[in-house]
Amino acid sequence: MQIETITIERVPEFWEWLEYNGSIGNVKIPEEIYDEIKQGNDNLAAWIKKKDVKEALIFNNEPKPTLVNRAVAQGYASNLKDDELPKLGRDPFLLGYVLVDTSNFCIVTTEVSKPSKRRANKHLPDAASNLGIDTCTTFEFVRKLDFSTNWQ
DSSP: OOHHHHHHHHHHHHHHHHHHHTTSSSSSSSSSHHHHHHTTHHHHHHHHHHHHHHHBBBBBSOOHHHHHHHHHHTTTTTOOOOTGGGTTTTTTHHHHHHHTOGGGGGGEEEEEOOTTTTGOOOOHHHHHHTTTTTTEEHHHHHHHTOOTTTTO
């Protein structure tokens, strides 16, 4: 049983609220992360593939290669080897988008800090912290944007 399947079926208001917040600029995801999510074969992938949802949630700008490179070098390690880079996934793109304006973004993640992890094994909250980027849990995100089932 997958959590996103239960959530979509049981709390459809959350997904409407999330789309709305995307449309007003409170929630955005990089196309690179969108591409990962849409590869799934579940309700989350089906939901995110909807045209209106995609348009509401996707950043309207391209990642800056210099910021993505900075995310790798300062967030993880400056001398990663070729076999380490695939371990990073698309997280450096997410970090690169946020580096444009760290004071107005917070990365929502289910990963927890694990300072003992190094280099390409570093967890997203720790890489973000190295870059001065705030992270929060899903619950903190929902509280910050004040979700309720009667949000409309």
